[in-house]
Amino acid sequence: MRNLVAAIQNRDAGALARIAGDSNHPVDRGVHEDVERLVDILFSNLKQLFPASVSTALRDPRDEAAAKRQWIAAFAENGIANKQQLSAGMKQARANGSPFWPSPGQFIEWCKEGEHRAAGLPSDEELYDMFKLYCRDRGMYDSSEEFPWESPACFHMVTAVYNQMRSFNLSDSECRKRLADEQRKMSRRIESGEVIPPPRKQIPHLHIPLSNDKGLDRIAEIRRKHGLRS
Structure with a gap:
């Protein structure tokens, strides 16, 4: 065996x-x-x-x-x-x-x-339908976390493939395949006893501009650190 x-x-x-x-x-x-x-x-x-x-x-x-x-x-x-x-x-x-x-x-x-x-997961076809619905309605929500997800697992699987689709310009068939891959990985995570975290809205990282004097001091510090001439 x-x-x-x-x-x-x-x-x-x-x-x-x-x-x-x-x-x-x-x-x-x-x-x-x-x-x-x-x-x-x-x-x-x-x-x-x-x-x-x-x-x-x-x-x-x-x-x-x-x-x-x-x-x-x-x-x-x-x-x-x-x-x-x-x-x-x-x-x-x-x-x-x-x-x-x-x-x-x-x-x-x-x-x-x-x-x-x-494992409490949807079928491959149900997950694909959810993915298409998310692609269609994503703009109706301020963030992906606010979309009405059926479960935390669905949030992580769908958004992972959505981001891959945007980054690599994936075709429909490629998205289907990656969704199936995400299903298998999520099923193993759940079977191993892992608790899938719920969607949490990320706090945006704000860029606070420096004053002119502080900016010059920062540039001087970088030059000293790397041995650059003024």
């Missing part, structure tokens, strides 16, 4: 291929059995939720074996690496009304959405 998690976390495609049996390299049978057990349990649970798959997509054992390899690879590419994420995905799957087998991408979305819900 540890080998699978390590391979997923390190995005080690070669190790995953060997674990899944999709390589000519010899496979450690003990590791292979552990991985098969994990995937078998997941597939067994999904079959109960999506019974149509038994007579359609997974009718042939060879198709099921190929599907398992694809799911392991998809998990690696999308950072699905622990039982908590799979449990979150299963919870979303149970709420789904379709009897048909989900794609790896759909199940991964369920994992992420369930993970966000467990």
